[in-house]
Amino acid sequence: MTMLKIDNLTAEVGGTQILDGLSLEVPAGEVHAIMGPNGAGKSTLSYVLGGRPGYEVTGGSVTFRGQDLLDMEPHERAGAGLFLGFQYPVEIPGVSNVQFLREALNSQLKSRGEEPLTGGEFLKLAKEKAALLKLDMDMLKRHVNVGFSGGEKKRAEMVQMGILDPAFAVLDETDSGLDIDALRVVGEGINAIMRNPDKGVLLITHYQRLLEVVRPDRVSILSKGRIVRTGGPELAQQLESEGYDAVMEAA
Numbered sequence: 001m002t003m004l005k006i007d008n009l010t011a012e013v014g015g016t017q018i019l020d021g022l023s024l025e026v027p028a029g030e031v032h033a034i035m036g037p038n039g040a041g042k043s044t045l046s047y048v049l050g051g052r053p054g055y056e057v058t059g060g061s062v063t064f065r066g067q068d069l070l071d072m073e074p075h076e077r078a079g080a081g082l083f084l085g086f087q088y089p090v091e092i093p094g095v096s097n098v099q100f101l102r103e104a105l106n107s108q109l110k111s112r113g114e115e116p117l118t119g120g121e122f123l124k125l126a127k128e129k130a131a132l133l134k135l136d137m138d139m140l141k142r143h144v145n146v147g148f149s150g151g152e153k154k155r156a157e158m159v160q161m162g163i164l165d166p167a168f169a170v171l172d173e174t175d176s177g178l179d180i181d182a183l184r185v186v187g188e189g190i191n192a193i194m195r196n197p198d199k200g201v202l203l204i205t206h207y208q209r210l211l212e213v214v215r216p217d218r219v220s221i222l223s224k225g226r227i228v229r230t231g232g233p234e235l236a237q238q239l240e241s242e243g244y245d246a247v248m249e250a251a
């Protein structure tokens with residue numbers, strides 16, 4: 001089954017065309033890494049998939065598990081099993097992580113016609129996922145991302161992913177700002193939560209090092225708003241040793 005199929009997608013931000021005929025397909029069971037130089041449109045792609053206001057699709061189509069994704073509201077996309085991890089996670093003063101995560105989970109359960117978890121059930125689940133990401137439970141009692149280090153924000157986001165248990169995750173530079181140990185914990189967390197024959201991942205990253213932990217099935221290079229090359233994991237290694245310019249010239 002195809003989890004995500006993007007066909008000839010074009011999109012504008014602030015009247016400027018950023019995505020320029022982007023096509024990509026991720027079958028169930030695969031982790032597909034997207035690499036590419038700064039400004040290529042990687043974050044724009046993740047925002048467009050999430051339905052962020054201001055990111056206007058001007059052409060093409062996106063199908064998510066057989067449904068027209070672009071026709072769905074952002075909360076419907078989440079309810080259908082799409083998770084987005086952001087390059088720059090937002091702070092939410094006044095709302096604790098526990099409140100935020102429980103609300104997010106229960107609203108998704110509700111949209112699928114399932115019963116919400118009780119407080120006790122939720123805490124048990126949250127503890128299990130926090131342990132998986134080696135994040136202290138005290139962090140989850142604090143306000144969302146307020147005063148968190150870069151690494152703590154990313155771990156908290158992966159705890160959220162573990163709790164929501166999505167069918168598909170788009171992860172935008174989840175490795176940015178992580179030291180080597182945190183990178184391993186986060187990478188192993190992604191494997192534990194998302195490596196499953198019924199799931200899929202679009203893993204956006206600048207660097208090879210996360211890909212040594214979360215080993216991708218496919219690697220694509222995004223440049224100037226389109227996919228210019230797709231290959232196996234060796235393509236990421238080649239990029240790391242030769243740089244984008246050399247690899248794209250050879251394409």
Ligand code: ADP
Pocket residue numbers: 013014016018036037038039040041042043044045
């Ligand atoms: P990447 O994540 O690959 O580094 P982005 O998707 O963040 O790239 O940005 C792609 C291009 O879109 C860049 O040239 C950037 O300057 C431009 N861009 C991003 N956001 C906006 C915006 N709000 N208004 C105008 N241009 C934008």
Ligand code: MG
Pocket residue numbers: 038039
């Ligand atoms: Mg960037």
Ligand code: MG
Pocket residue numbers: 042043044087172173
């Ligand atoms: Mg980006």
